[in-house]
Amino acid sequence: MTVRDALNSAIDEEMSADSKVYLMGEEVGEYQGAYKISKGLLQKFGPDRVLDTPITEAGFTGIGVGSAFYGLKPIVEFMTFNFAMQAIDHIINSAAKTNYMSAGQISVPIVFRGPNGAAAGVAAQHSQCFAAWYGSCPGLKVLSPYSAEDARGLLKAAIRDPDPVVFLENEILYGEAFPVSAEVLDPSFVLPIGKAKIEREGTDVTVTAFSKMVGYALKAAEILEKEGINVEVINLRSIRPLDRATINQSVRKTNRLVTVEEGWPQHGIGAEICTSVVEESFDYLDAPVERITGADVPMPYAANLERMAVPQIEDIVRAVKRACSRSARGK
Amino acid sequence: MVLGRSFEDMCAQMYYRGKMFGFVHLYNGQEAVSTGFVKCLKPEDYVCSTYRDHVHALSKGVPARAVMSELFGKATGICRGQGGSMHMFSKEHGLLGGFAFIGEGIPVATGAAFKTKYEREVLKNDKADAVTVAFFGDGTCNNGQFFECLNMAALWKLPIIFVVENNLWAIGMSHYRATSVPEIWKKGPAFGMPGIHVDGMDVLKVREVALEAVARARRGDGPTLVECETYRFRGHSLADPDELRKPAEKAHYAARDPIIALKKYLLESGLVDETDLRSIDKKIDEIVEDAVEFADASPLPPRSQLLENVFADPKGFGIGPDGKYRCEDPAFTAGTAQV
Numbered sequence: 210m211t212v213r214d215a216l217n218s219a220i221d222e223e224m225s226a227d228s229k230v231y232l233m234g235e236e237v238g239e240y241q242g243a244y245k246i247s248k249g250l251l252q253k254f255g256p257d258r259v260l261d262t263p264i265t266e267a268g269f270t271g272i273g274v275g276s277a278f279y280g281l282k283p284i285v286e287f288m289t290f291n292f293a294m295q296a297i298d299h300i301i302n303s304a305a306k307t308n309y310m311s312a313g314q315i316s317v318p319i320v321f322r323g324p325n326g327a328a329a330g331v332a333a334q335h336s337q338c339f340a341a342w343y344g345s346c347p348g349l350k351v352l353s354p355y356s357a358e359d360a361r362g363l364l365k366a367a368i369r370d371p372d373p374v375v376f377l378e379n380e381i382l383y384g385e386a387f388p389v390s391a392e393v394l395d396p397s398f399v400l401p402i403g404k405a406k407i408e409r410e411g412t413d414v415t416v417t418a419f420s421k422m423v424g425y426a427l428k429a430a431e432i433l434e435k436e437g438i439n440v441e442v443i444n445l446r447s448i449r450p451l452d453r454a455t456i457n458q459s460v461r462k463t464n465r466l467v468t469v470e471e472g473w474p475q476h477g478i479g480a481e482i483c484t485s486v487v488e489e490s491f492d493y494l495d496a497p498v499e500r501i502t503g504a505d506v507p508m509p510y511a512a513n514l515e516r517m518a519v520p521q522i523e524d525i526v527r528a529v530k531r532a533c534s535r536s537a538r539g540k
Numbered sequence: 541m542v543l544g545r546s547f548e549d550m551c552a553q554m555y556y557r558g559k560m561f562g563f564v565h566l567y568n569g570q571e572a573v574s575t576g577f578v579k580c581l582k583p584e585d586y587v588c589s590t591y592r593d594h595v596h597a598l599s600k601g602v603p604a605r606a607v608m609s610e611l612f613g614k615a616t617g618i619c620r621g622q623g624g625s626m627h628m629f630s631k632e633h634g635l636l637g638g639f640a641f642i643g644e645g646i647p648v649a650t651g652a653a654f655k656t657k658y659e660r661e662v663l664k665n666d667k668a669d670a671v672t673v674a675f676f677g678d679g680t681c682n683n684g685q686f687f688e689c690l691n692m693a694a695l696w697k698l699p700i701i702f703v704v705e706n707n708l709w710a711i712g713m714s715h716y717r718a719t720s721v722p723e724i725w726k727k728g729p730a731f732g733m734p735g736i737h738v739d740g741m742d743v744l745k746v747r748e749v750a751l752e753a754v755a756r757a758r759r760g761d762g763p764t765l766v767e768c769e770t771y772r773f774r775g776h777s778l779a780d781p782d783e784l785r786k787p788a789e790k791a792h793y794a795a796r797d798p799i800i801a802l803k804k805y806l807l808e809s810g811l812v813d814e815t816d817l818r819s820i821d822k823k824i825d826e827i828v829e830d831a832v833e834f835a836d837a838s839p840l841p842p843r844s845q846l847l848e849n850v851f852a853d854p855k856g857f858g859i860g861p862d863g864k865y866r867c868e869d870p871a872f873t874a875g876t877a878q879v
Contacts (some may be wrong), residue, residue: 228663257662263695268647268688275588275651278636281658298641303648309849310638311629312620316852350856371852403858403865450858457861489861 215357234286270296287323304373305348322376336508338472351449355423362400405452411441414465429525464495474502541571544595569773572798576746588649591626608831614838643683649674653700679710694732699757728765740768
């Protein structure tokens with residue numbers, strides 16, 4: 210099943226099961242979705258539940274939040290999360306903070322979803338990864354799926370969740386197909402929020418990643434296997450809350466850590482994971498922690514520069530080798 | 541209106557005595573707008589406000605005790621002390637907030653109106669006819685979100701009334717220095733809804749306009765934009781030295797005080813006499829004094845409240861080092877667990 214179909218089926222099933230769930234965003238209806246994620250939904254549920262909005266992110270996001278205050282369950286689609294910056298006031302100030310400000314009176318069961326991070330050649334204003342920004346905000350849950358199973362299970366969990374959830378997808382992954390079991394296809398399938406998945410078990414080094422980088426990490430692991438390095442790959446699935454328990458447990462087993470992300474380095478996801486491991490598993494580390502991130506630049510347009518600005522499989526391989534050959538005394 | 545005025549005056553006193561802190565924005569002078577609109581509403585209707593929300597809360601039925609406690613930051617406040625002056629929410633009374641950013645409440649209010657429409661059309665509940673009133677100021681009317689919502693409310697025929705409390709000043713920025721077309725009511729028809737201008741210092745005129753706008757929305761005929769000409773007798777907030785407004789302007793509006801005007805009208809038309817008015821004043825004084833005593837006597841929030849209500853589902857705090865969800869640790873809500 211492709212990630213696209215996984216997302217589509219998850220939304221379809223949740224909208225069928227609960228009439229309070231509705232989808233809103235630009236081009237979600239008649240256009241069948243800017244990336245065809247909402248294909249067929251307008252035909253099935255009608256224009257009252259699949260709303261094509263004008264280009265008014267702040268306005269329609271706020272409308273979604275306001276309708277969620279009193280019990281509707283909106284799914285707000287952003288064409289990309291870059292455009293959500295025009296609505297970020299509502300994501301943070303009226304959605305994330307409201308349950309707290311109202312002392313539990315008003316909860317906001319809303320999902321904000323859309324593609325996040327770099328695509329291909331879309332340049333600086335269309336390529337930012339927002340995981341770190343949303344991941345630092347109390348009151349939000351932030352999820353990022355990799356496989357079709359992740360997409361289905363996590364999106365269903367997000368839609369059913371009583372709190373605001375930021376759901377960071379990836380445009381390049383939409384077309385990728387993954388094998389899925391019968392359990393995953395069942396309409397009641399959900400994944401728990403806050404639990405990471407060990408995609409590949411290993412003994413020598415722990416590599417954490419989310420979204421598209423999980424695929425890269427797995428490929429890097431295959432290359433490294435041939436050189437005798439046995440890599441454990443953790444698919445974070447949940448940026449907030451971060452599954453520190455699983456990450457630390459893994460590092461205590463392997464004694465080495467490499468974090469991988471597409472976003473910018475300063476204050477990134479890797480920074481948080483590295484700190485968590487240093488705080489909780491310092492004595493278990495045999496080498497300094499390594500983080501692989503996107504380059505500290507706005508995304509360039511030229512294809513060769515773009516390639517240099519995001520982590521590639523070779524970068525992960527190199528970092529893992531560094532983590533494995535460098536001893537605690539430094540070299 | 542008298543409750544609103546006395547309450548706000550008491551707030552100023554309490555602030556200068558250090559019982560209240562942070563940003564406090566008082567409503568003195570604008571009471572006719574809140575009373576005029578909110579008293580036309582049913583309990584199921586919604587009100588959405590800005591940081592100048594104390595009197596909107598009182599008008600909508602939130603007890604004075606709960607508002608005063610909230611301002612003192614006590615656990616008995618309407619939001620248990622977690623919101624404060626600028627963030628009054630009450631699910632029971634349909635008060636959607638309390639927003640610090642201007643313009644932020646307008647889309648949220650539009651969402652509540654959208655919910656009414658969704659309930660009627662999708663959930664097939666014929667009895668769903670709740671109307672939403674969004675209050676905001678003249679400064680907000682230059683903000684993008686205002687126009688985005690005028691468009692969508694008219695486009696989708698939402699049961700909402702956009703009430704502009706035009707008090708001519710956005711902190712120290714005069715409306716005329718900030719706005720290319722100062723007549724805000726004119727912007728309604730540009731988006732396909734009626735735009736009405738009313739004297740916001742006269743509660744009876746406001747009420748007349750409000751009744752019609754509320755009926756229009758409840759019928760399903762869509763939104764209305766109402767511009768109320770009003771004035772705030774105090775500064776933008778208690779921290780504002782209010783040096784830019786001319787004394788002549790202040791005097792002009794002080795002479796149009798809505799409370800004095802209504803009292804005069806009631807006396808002249810023989811509907812009440814002096815004793816009735818004095819007993820109202822006395823009753824209100826008692827309510828406000830009681831609110832202060834109650835707030836004073838109330839406890840501060842307990843330490844465990846710090847981590848409460850961040851999420852409706854506290855599993856959002858994630859899994860602790862022992863592999864169990866943090867919220868399952870009894871020490872978590874005692875406020876002693878490590879976050």
